[in-house]
Amino acid sequence: MTEVYKHIHPSKYFNDYINQDVRPDGRDFDQQRDVIININGITSADASAIVKCGNTTVVCGIKLELARPKAEEPDIGFLISNVELLPLCSSKFRPGPPSDYAQVISNIVSDIVINSKCVDLKDLCVVTDKLAWVIYCDLVCLDYDGSIVDACIIALITSLKTLSLPTVTYDNETEEVKVDTGVKIPLQVHGLPVATSFGIYHKLPRNIILADPSAYEEEMCGGIGANLIVCWNKGLFCGIQKFGGCNLSTEDEKRTISLAKQRCKLVEQVIETCIKNGEVK
Amino acid sequence: MATLRVMDSFLMPGPDLLSSQGLRLDGRRPNELRRIRCKLGVFTQPDGSAYLEQGNTKVLAAVYGPHQASKSKSSTEAVVVNCQYSMATFSTGERKNRPRGDRKSLEMSLHLRQALTAAIKTELYPRSQIDIYIEVLQADGGAYCASVNAATLALVDAGVPLRAYVCACTASMAWHGGSPAPLLDVGHVEEAAGGVVLTVASLPSTGSIALLEMSHRLHSDYFENVLSRALQGCRDIEVILDKAVRDHLAEGWTKQDVVTV
Numbered sequence: 001m002t003e004v005y006k007h008i009h010p011s012k013y014f015n016d017y018i019n020q021d022v023r024p025d026g027r028d029f030d031q032q033r034d035v036i037i038n039i040n041g042i043t044s045a046d047a048s049a050i051v052k053c054g055n056t057t058v059v060c061g062i063k064l065e066l067a068r069p070k071a072e073e074p075d076i077g078f079l080i081s082n083v084e085l086l087p088l089c090s091s092k093f094r095p096g097p098p099s100d101y102a103q104v105i106s107n108i109v110s111d112i113v114i115n116s117k118c119v120d121l122k123d124l125c126v127v128t129d130k131l132a133w134v135i136y137c138d139l140v141c142l143d144y145d146g147s148i149v150d151a152c153i154i155a156l157i158t159s160l161k162t163l164s165l166p167t168v169t170y171d172n173e174t175e176e177v178k179v180d181t182g183v184k185i186p187l188q189v190h191g192l193p194v195a196t197s198f199g200i201y202h203k204l205p206r207n208i209i210l211a212d213p214s215a216y217e218e219e220m221c222g223g224i225g226a227n228l229i230v231c232w233n234k235g236l237f238c239g240i241q242k243f244g245g246c247n248l249s250t251e252d253e254k255r256t257i258s259l260a261k262q263r264c265k266l267v268e269q270v271i272e273t274c275i276k277n278g279e280v281k
Numbered sequence: 282m283a284t285l286r287v288m289d290s291f292l293m294p295g296p297d298l299l300s301s302q303g304l305r306l307d308g309r310r311p312n313e314l315r316r317i318r319c320k321l322g323v324f325t326q327p328d329g330s331a332y333l334e335q336g337n338t339k340v341l342a343a344v345y346g347p348h349q350a351s352k353s354k355s356s357t358e359a360v361v362v363n364c365q366y367s368m369a370t371f372s373t374g375e376r377k378n379r380p381r382g383d384r385k386s387l388e389m390s391l392h393l394r395q396a397l398t399a400a401i402k403t404e405l406y407p408r409s410q411i412d413i414y415i416e417v418l419q420a421d422g423g424a425y426c427a428s429v430n431a432a433t434l435a436l437v438d439a440g441v442p443l444r445a446y447v448c449a450c451t452a453s454m455a456w457h458g459g460s461p462a463p464l465l466d467v468g469h470v471e472e473a474a475g476g477v478v479l480t481v482a483s484l485p486s487t488g489s490i491a492l493l494e495m496s497h498r499l500h501s502d503y504f505e506n507v508l509s510r511a512l513q514g515c516r517d518i519e520v521i522l523d524k525a526v527r528d529h530l531a532e533g534w535t536k537q538d539v540v541t542v
Binding site for chain 2: 042043044045048055057059061062063065084086087088089090091095136138140142143144145215
């Protein structure tokens with residue numbers, strides 16, 4: 001019965017919950033979903049992490065390759081990330097080439113990681129102007145239930161933290177490259193960017209901020225892509241993005257920034273615990 | 282007898298697939314399946330989903346449907362089954378540049394569709410479409426078989442009526458001290474060693490074969506042996522899948538029911 005009501009009057013269904021100060025899945029407006037992380041699940045990848053934010057599931061797999069650095073930047077390597085939103089994860093995504101939304105999310109994730117300078121690209125250079133590491137980070141979304149950027153960033157940072165680079169010996173005269181996978185050096189990751197998504201629901205007299213929206217709430221708040229994304233990196237505010245959607249008042253903005261800061265601390269703890277437990281094994 | 286021995290040495294693959302104690306390269310016996318672990322109802326968005334591990338091969342399957350078919354594809358007599366097979370870029374040893382849309386993936390999608398259409402009761406849903414999406418997270422040989430098995434579980438989870446379980450298994454042939462020994466459930470290393478690989482997708486309860494594919498050469502005298510070994514493997518896999526379905530139903534609900542939005 002509720003399913004039928006939800007389809008016939010989607011706004012009224014949602015309003016009925018919001019007027020009682022609760023969300024359809026029972027959370028408060030500021031309450032965020034639990035984060036579950038699993039590392040080293042995929043042995044064919046050089047590093048991997050599976051993250052669940054509520055029901056949203058993202059797998060990150062990292063593959064390493066060697067390549068020649070660019071001529072204008074001969075001492076830096078490459079960090080290439082890509083987000084795939086498969087038709088498997090939600091009925092909203094159709095099979096075929098990556099949709100606009102997938103490309104936008106790929107860009108957002110890539111920008112956050114590169115601008116946070118969490119990986120010093122100079123560390124990836126083996127021999128200046130001849131050989132450098134290319135880190136391919138492929139994020140595959142398996143179940144889309146909102147807040148995709150949050151889950152992607154957590155998965156990406158966790159796998160980068162567990163990544164180790166094999167030692168490479170390069171002979172200058174013969175141009176021979178020897179990779180020794182037995183001796184591995186862990187990659188230095190500085191900082192830990194964490195993104196938090198918020199949905200803004202249009203309601204008179206004041207718009208309501210919903211932290212960590214699910215897919216249904218995102219639709220109600222203006223569609224996928226209208227989220228507010230706030231980024232913190234270990235106590236430093238490092239980014240805020242909002243494309244379209246409802247207006248945001250200044251007090252709400254301050255509140256979202258402080259909520260994102262608390263979330264950043266929590267996520268850091270989860271990642272550190274997960275990696276420590278992984279090493280103990 | 283002499284001519285047969287000459288043929289043996291001509292066809293024998295390179296490195297020995299069976300050691301002197303009769304163990305394979307990964308320590309299994311010739312008619313031992315790899316460990317299968319599976320779970321139904323792992324995701325909330327699709328109508329049916331399943332995760333299956335066969336040794337180190339990890340596969341996810343998601344089913345959407347039956348739902349309205351697009352005008353160009355709809356058929357008035359039966360449901361249209363649409364499969365997409367995709368391998369994650371980090372699933373193989375070397376990074377895979379094109380996860381889907383290349384010839385190998387299209388061929389696998391077609392084979393999957395043929396195997397699964399044989400089991401689905403297609404006449405029950407005319408003018409509708411069932412979408413089956415497979416994602417291979419880690420490939421260690423037998424990715425097609427794991428995909429078929431995972432897709433069967435996902436279809437059961439979605440509530441699509443099936444005539445029988447569809448199970449797929451591979452079999453190969455090795456020589457142990459001069460006598461032939463068929464191998465069950467071929468891994469990646471054994472595939473790469475160059476021996477013959479016979480892939481069978483069958484409906485074990487009815488005893489019929491939905492798909493049969495063989496690579497390389499095999500003498501026709503040994504074919505029956507290898508085929509019956511593969512079919513026996515399919516029957517064993519059906520027992521495992523059936524148990525997983527019953528355990529899942531005994532839990533009382535799927536994850537979809539727990540989330541109430």
